[in-house]
Amino acid sequence: MGGVLDILNISVGTLLNQQVALEVTSHNIANISTPNYARQRVIQKTRFPLYAHYGARGRGARIANIEQVRDQFVDRFLLEKNSTYNYYVGKDDIMTKIESLLNETEDYGLSHDLQEFWNSWQALARNPQGSAERQSIVEKATALADKIRNIYAGFEEYKDGIEQKIESGISKINTILEKIADLNKEIARREVTGHPANDLRDERQQALEELREYVDFDYREEDNGWLTVQFYTNHSTGAKVTMVSGGNYGKLTVPASGVSPVFSGTDAAGNAVASFDFDGGKFSGWKDMWDEISNGVDGYEDKLNTLANTIIQQVNSYQDYNDGVNIHHFFNGSDASNIEFNDEFETNLSWIMAGSSPGDNSTAITMANLGEVSQVALGGESINGYWQNFITSIGTEAQQVEAKKDFQEALKNELRSEQQAVSGVSMEEEMTNMIQYQHIYQAAARMITTGKEMLDTLINMT
Secondary structure, three states: OHHHHHHHHHHHHHHHHHHHHHHHHHHHHHOOOOOOOOOEEEEEEEOOOEEEOOEEEOOOEEEEEEEEOOOHHHHHHHHHHHHHHHHHHHHHHHHHHHHHHHOOOOOOHHHHHHHHHHHHHHHHHHOOOOHHHHHHHHHHHHHHHHHHHHHHHHHHHHHHHHHHHHHHHHHHHHHHHHHHHHHHHHHHHHHHHOOOOHHHHHHHHHHHHHHHOOOOOEEEEOOOOOEEEEEEEEOOOOEEEEEEEOOEEOEEEOOOOOOOOOOEEEOOOOOEEOOOOOOOHHHHHHHHHHHHHHOOOOOHHHHHHHHHHHHHHHHHHHHOEEOOOOEEOOEEOOOOOOOEEOOHHHHOHHHOOOOOOOOOOHHHHHHHOHHHOOOHHHOOOOHHHHHHHHHHHHHHHHHHHHHHHHHHHHHHHHHHHHHHHHHOOOHHHHHHHHHHHHHHHHHHHHHHHHHHHHHHHHHHHO
């Protein structure tokens, strides 16, 4: 009866195998929308046969493993592109806000207020004695100073916003590093049996992708399944520190406010790290935008300060009023943060000079043309030209950043499609597999019925 019992054993094993295969198929379908889920498949192997004098007798099939379908090269390349893409996402977010702040539309923006200010002097030149024209100058000067201060305040607000984004991002990064370390421990614990912890690996891959949103890094998988994550401290030399090693993880600290962000913290061993060198992700994009707004002679704020100081100095040189005791400045302040029209001129309209004598309009004409006069402080550019070139440069940079972001997004999406072609769940394929497993299951069940009938026949013959 050994042959009949073998039929039953093989068939029962086949039933159990197909049950597991159907469970895996069901699991794939259930996770079709789960981020970074890699489809799984059952790997079957032939059982070791029994040998008799007439040859090897097959013993059916066994499940060797439940395999996760991944292309490690595509996964790594996708992470790299995700880092580059998010660098431009970080920059584009701030550049869009700056363009909105400047908003150089026809009837808005600093260009409009500058021209309105010059035009008000042109009106006074046509009527040097006019009080209404002087009142208009007061209004236009007030609007001009307010606009410059508002733009500067907007830059400061965006810097504060960047610092808040970084602070929030650091909290998320520290959580992700801890999560990867915890997953390392759990994966190692489960894989000690030799079988991969597929779902936990998917979760860890998702954590890597979330980390790439903020920073660039290097990583490798150890023989025991642990993932080692390293942050760069110097890209040019390739210097790195380990931020996740097994179940240990490092942390970032929040940079000091009011200065260019410096990223520091501790590594996985608890050693202090004075400065991380991020070259991708939103952190790098945000830092670069903070620096573009604030740092050096090419910073947006510095250029605005230079423009404001030039306006203050040039206008005051023609319009400061000396009452014999004190000099009253037309514009108070020294830069874009504090430029302000002196409202004393509003209550003393006669202080606004059109010329050196009644009926003379030479000073008003000079003021009307002041926006087009070459200024040494502006590198030989005029006030109007300096601002227009500044606006143009920002607009050009914004377009370039957006174009690069769109290009990197296209690359990322292409790689995502390639990843999905390998690892993604195909409903059509899973349904085909389900039908195949169902038919095998039914055939095995039929074999059990047949084996039972054969066994009953043998029993009845005895």
